[in-house]
Amino acid sequence: MSDVERDQARELARQIGVDFGATLAVALAYVGDRLAIFRAIAENGPVTSAELATHTGLNERYLREWASTMAAAGYVDYNPSEQKFALNHAQRTVLLDERSPFNMAGAFQYAITCIRQLSPLTDAFRHGGGVPFADFGPEIAEAIRRMFQAGYEAWVASRWVPAVPDVHQRMLAGGEAAEVGCGSGQCLIPVAKAFPNSRFTGYDVDQGSIALARDKCVRQGLVPRVIFEQVAAEAIPDSNRFDLMMAFNCIHDMAHPRAALRTIQRALKPGGAMLWSEARVSDQLQDNLGTWGRSLYAASTMHCMTVSLAHGGEGLGSVIGPSLARELALEAGFASFDALPVDNSFHQIFVLRK
Ligand SMILES: C[S@@+](CC[C@H](N)C(=O)[O-])C[C@H]1O[C@@H](n2cnc3c(N)ncnc32)[C@H](O)[C@@H]1O
Structure with a gap:
């Protein structure tokens, strides 16, 4: 493999790595949409995962891992000093406001379906x-x-x-x-x-x-x-x-x-x-x-x-x-x-x- 081919392979592997994470994040965003977790964060946030569990009745350990994924994806905000998750205005629009042409919640559902x-x-x-x-x-x-x-x-x-x-x-x-x-x-x-x-x-x-x-x-x-x-x-x-x-x-x-x-x-x-x-x-x-x-x-x-x-x-x-x-x-x-x-x-x- 030449140096150029090695760089191309590294770049393609990097891109597929990004796509791999995006695919899994979309699948988990679908779960968040179906279980109204995004909505619970919007209505109660900023919240810790424990507070989110109280508000939703869902399992805290799953919520913590899910919210960490969403924070890493940029779908929710994370405040490290309080370990709290929140939705900013843009995130609320795109994830929750179905009257906005920017809303993408249906896209999660379409992909998973x-x-x-x-x-x-x-x-x-x-x-x-x-x-x-x-x-x-x-x-x-x-x-x-x-x-x-x-x-x-x-x-x-x-x-x-x-x-x-x-x-x-x-x-x-x-x-x-x-x-x-x-x-x-x-x-x-x-x-x-x-x-x-x-x-x-x-x-x-x-x-x-x-x-x-x-x-x-x-x-x-x-x-x-x-x-x-x-x-x-x-x-x-x-x-x-x-x-x-x-x-x-x-x-x-x-x-x-x-x-x-x-x-x-x-x-x-x-x-x-x-x-x-x-x-x-x-x-x-x-x-x-x-x-x-x-x-x-x-x-x-x-x-x-x-x-x-x-x-x-x-x-x-x-x-x-x-x-x-x-x-x-x-x-x-x-x-x-x-x-x-x-x-x-x-x-x-x-x-x-x-
Ligand atoms: C991708 S959806 C679009 C629905 C809607 N026009 C929209 O843009 O939101 C395609 C729609 O076409 C309908 N469809 C498919 N074949 C059809 C046909 N031969 N006659 C009428 N509707 C049909 C499907 O049932 C489906 O509701």
């Missing part, structure tokens, strides 16, 4: 097929909602829809809108509240998500102006019905994304528009090499691509750049495809016209 499926995923590497969405259990839908809801609440009704002025006018005046792959209504419900003169339909194939969305709608008094249907995007029966159709972070999960886009094109009214979001990436792997691309390709392999392949689907994967998105849109019969002129570091948003 995916890791639980490594055994069937490994089988899929050998034999093909995939892991169905339902096999990830209810935590996957909860994790996705927690990861995306705050952003949708902050951006969709106040920035993304107004960036299409004629459709925005229709929504203000009283139009009809739909969202496909809507999950449990994390986007559709806040958007519907922002446009009280319009009617909204959410479509998703996941029974649990639709049940949760319907429940929220009933509790918030939005029925029948806002309804949810357990219908696949590609099975929406209508033509020329909707002024606005939305598909956020879901076309790539679908077994038949091309059929879904054709159906959406047909269901739009003339003059209506589709808003479609995918993660902000390039079409070229070489442009995506880095921590952001790593997260996306990993989530795609472990979840987005595999749920599509599980149903004999196309398995597009979650890394869809603007060129592929344009190609899919034009193939589906849309007359125009443009990037929505809004800044967003996570999403790229496209506007498609019939």
Whole structure:
């Protein structure tokens, strides 16, 4: 081994060591989220591990080791003179404030829910097929909602829809809108509240998500102006019905994304528009090499691509750049495809016209 190769090996080993610790810290942060340990520190801190045990009813020895891990990771603060743990403002925002787009608690849950499926995923590497969405259990839908809801609440009704002025006018005046792959209504419900003169339909194939969305709608008094249907995007029966159709972070999960886009094109009214979001990436792997691309390709392999392949689907994967998105849109019969002129570091948003 040359000196250069030795330095490269040392650097790669160092990086993998960092990733090893990060993986274990994320797993333990998931435990802290599920057992409300972060919340107990926020509400009672600064606290020693013994005080934390009193507040939570959890085992002190485990809490001490857990809190030491979190302190080493920078997820909680540690005061050595008092041996107390606390959460500063930034840590509270990122770990506990689910109304903030900076909140990452859902990411712990998403990662661990995916890791639980490594055994069937490994089988899929050998034999093909995939892991169905339902096999990830209810935590996957909860994790996705927690990861995306705050952003949708902050951006969709106040920035993304107004960036299409004629459709925005229709929504203000009283139009009809739909969202496909809507999950449990994390986007559709806040958007519907922002446009009280319009009617909204959410479509998703996941029974649990639709049940949760319907429940929220009933509790918030939005029925029948806002309804949810357990219908696949590609099975929406209508033509020329909707002024606005939305598909956020879901076309790539679908077994038949091309059929879904054709159906959406047909269901739009003339003059209506589709808003479609995918993660902000390039079409070229070489442009995506880095921590952001790593997260996306990993989530795609472990979840987005595999749920599509599980149903004999196309398995597009979650890394869809603007060129592929344009190609899919034009193939589906849309007359125009443009990037929505809004800044967003996570999403790229496209506007498609019939
Ligand atoms: C990654 S989640 C995104 C949920 C939501 N749009 C968000 O961004 O928070 C993908 C969603 O697409 C749904 N889905 C998958 N295939 C679908 C299809 N063919 N038609 C409608 N929904 C579908 C899944 O059930 C899941 O709720």
